[in-house]
Amino acid sequence: MSTHDSETTSDSQSTRERILAAAAEIIAEDGVTAKLSVRAVASRVGVSTGSLRHHFPTQQMLRDEVMQRVYDWVLPDSEIGNSAVPPRDRLVDCLRQVLAMTGAGPEARAAMDTVTATFIAVEQTEQVRESYLAMQRDGQRRVEEWLRVLAEEGALTDKSRIPQLARFLCSVLDGISLERALPAEDSLAQLETETLYVAADAVLNPQPRPAPR
Missing domain, CATH: 1.10.10.60 (Homeodomain-like)
Known part of the structure; x- marks a missing residue:
């Protein structure tokens, strides 16, 4: 033994x-x-x-x-399972929690400086690659879990597309995180809200796709 x-x-x-x-x-x-x-x-x-x-x-x-x-440990427990709140609102709230980690203004710039120094402006070694992919996989996993909860409720009908949809939402978060670090309009918070709801609606209420030509 x-x-x-x-x-x-x-x-x-x-x-x-x-x-x-x-x-x-x-x-x-x-x-x-x-x-x-x-x-x-x-x-x-x-x-x-x-x-x-x-x-x-x-x-x-x-x-x-x-x-x-x-x-x-860093992220608070999500309310994705709270069916008293509309699915799109729950999904947007979960996305906002992730964005809160980057902060805004000086905090967002500091976070972007760290990302750049750690993963972009360095030699792209296997170790750097593995570290980044570990973070990316964890983000993907979390979003997929949120979408599975909503799928079980019937708010998302095509479960087979969950990985693809989660990747889309992660890309939206990456874009907003970068935008927060750049010079922005005073109405950025409102624009972010509109963008997050557009993304949530695209995931939960997809429009029929045209047949390929």
């Missing part, structure tokens, strides 16, 4: 949580593009590299899980 086979469920869960905590500490110390090497994380936790690989077979799986936990 292997060490992993004899490990109790509670011990296994505890080890997994300690691994995630150690990886989060490394990211907090060195930034989101920090290298989560198996040896470094295992050493900080005090477990073997084999034990770490048992819980997280790849560095990418570990990074994805850490980033998911970070955003679970």
